[in-house]
Amino acid sequence: MAPRHWVLWRxxxxxxxxxxxxxxxxxxxxLRPSPIPVDRRTLSILVVLLVLGVVQSETGRRVERIRRRVSGTPHINMTSVWTFAGVLLLPPLxxxxxxxxxxxHLAVRSWYRLQRVPVSRTVSNAAIIVLSxxxxxxxxxxxxxxxxxxxxSHSWxxxxxxxxxxxTFFAVNALLVLPARREVGRTPEALFGTWSDNGxxxxxxxxxxxxxxxxxxxPGLVGLVFPPLLLLHRTVLVRQLEVAAHRDEKTGLYNTxxxxxxxxxxxxxxxRQGGTFGxxxxxxxxxxxxxxxxxxxxxxxxxxxxxxSIISAVRGRGDAVGRFGGEEFVVLLPGITQPDIGAVAERIRRAISALQVPAGGLSITGLTVSIGIAVYxxxxxxxxxxxxxxxTALYHxxxxxxxxxVHVADLV
Structure with a gap:
């Protein structure tokens, strides 16, 4: 695709x-000067890392495509195995x-069928990795x-x-990628990925x-990285598929x-604990x-x-928001007290009332929601x-x- 047609311009x-x-x-x-020279040794290391990275990408190509498709959070690939080795061995160039x-290679072989990975995104991501x-x-x-x-040679x-x-690589990469997104998530998981991805x-x-x-x-031992790397790749895929099976595709919330x-x-x-939840x-x-x-x-x-809006209005980690189909949602609030659950419900109601959702050249406003409360x-x-x-409270x-x-206790 010609640069003038890149998704970036939109x-x-x-x-x-x-x-x-x-x-x-x-x-x-x-292009800045480097204390590590570009010589035959560093060129040979570059070739080895590049070849190994391509081989690993090819062996895990199908897994990587599936991970891209099912991931609803920022996608973390496996290139750090090779790029961080390059950090420790290669000059900047x-x-x-x-x-x-x-x-x-990833763009051509693993992501080319995925419309979510345009050329401009790949170039931007590569630049951010370079800076990291x-x-x-x-x-x-x-x-x-x-x-x-x-x-x-200097031990500890x-x-x-x-x-x-x-x-530093981990932190800088996580922070640099945020401004490159058109829509920045509101939760830690949406911002930085899941614990599984960051692990x-x-x-x-x-x-x-x-x-x-x-x-x-x-150098001959470098080949030993492949068995654990491929196993790790597939293990993460299994976890992502398990998560995807419990998520609503349209909203990213829990499904029924x-x-x-x-x-x-x-x-x-x-x-067991003799507690309560809402x-x-x-x-x-x-x-x-x-x-x-x-x-x-x-x-x-x-x-x-x-x-x-619901995710932003609940208390944070531990609260679970689900979609039961259509326009019906459900929220689980562990450990909440009777007075506090009403405050959370009102916060959700006000947040939805304040929404302005773009629809073409128009903006959808005036949305409202009815909420029923029950407490265990x-x-x-x-x-x-x-x-x-x-x-029952919702119907009322x-x-x-x-x-x-409406709280179900108020109906008694």
Whole structure:
């Protein structure tokens, strides 16, 4: 695709400026002088890392495509195994060549069928990886170690320097990628990925450090990285598929089965501890009018916006938001007290009322929601009884004017 047709030009001015600026900075830093010379040894290391990276990508190509398709959070690939080894062994110019080669191969072989990975995104991501690599190299240089060979000769000081470089790579990469997104998530998971994905990144950085040490001492051992790397790749895929099976594809919330499974676990734990939890049943008012007036695509956009509003309005980690189909949502609030659950429900109601959802050249406003509340154990001692109680309160809210919160205890 010609550059003038890149998806980048359809992003907001902030994203365009940031992506172009990061790419320019990456090029400028690549051309700066380096204490590590470009010679036959570093060129041979570049070739080895590039070949190994391509081989690993080819062996895990199908897994990588599936991971891209099912991932609903920021995607973390396996290239750090090779790029972080390059941080510890290569000068900036060859490190940039390594990143460019690995990402070009991923784009052509693994991501070419996925419309979510346009060329401009690949270029931007590669530039951010290059900058992350340079930040990690700077930490290594400031510590007094030009490469891993020198670090290995200084025992614990070298260990701490390599560890600091890895932490820097991880943190800088996580932060630099945020401004490149058109829509920045509101939850830690949406911002930085799941614990599983970040654990994968940490594991690949560790393998990258071991790769570099093997290449610096016993190069033949570098092949030993493949068995654990491929197993790790497939293990993460299995976990992502398990998560995807319990998620609503349209909104990213728990689907009915996923939410029920979590609610049953919460109920069992709460019963053992003698605690309490709350349950909210929500239904968008007059949602059919949105679909009839603006179309089903606009209706989908409203559902996504409502889902994000609910997530932003609940208390945070531990609260579980699900979609039960159509325009009906349910919220699980572990350990909440009777007065606090009403405050959370009102916060959700106000957040949805304030929504302005773009629909073509128009903006959908005036959305409202009716909410029913039930609390364990007073409203029921099983998940189904609590859902029935919350649904009764929701029906009462609908029947008495909509756009309100009704507690099932108030109906007794």
């Amino acid at each position: 992003q907001g001015p902030r994203v365009i400026v940031y992506c172009l600026a990061s790419e320019v900075v990456a090029v400028v830093l690549t 060859l490190l940039a060549v390594l990143v460019a080669g690995l990402y070009a 690599c340079y930040a990690a190299q700077s930490v290594l240089r400031v510590s007094g170690f030009p490469d891993v060979r020198v670090a290995l 000081a070298g260990t701490f320097a390599i560890t600091a470089a890895g932490v 994968l990144e940490v594991a690949t950085l560790c393998l990258g450090a071991l790769n570099a040490m093997a290449l610096a001492t016993l 089965s996923g939410w029920h499974a979590l609610a049953k676990r919460t109920l069992a734990a709460t019963a 349950l909210l049943m929500l239904d968008l008012d007059h949602f059919k009018q949105v679909n009839d007036t603006y179309g089903h695509l606009a209706g989908d956009a409203v559902l996504k916006a409502v889902a994000q 154990p007073t409203a029921g001692t099983s998940v189904q009884r609590l859902l029935d109680a919350a649904d 809210a609908k029947a008495t004017g909509r756009n309100k919160v």
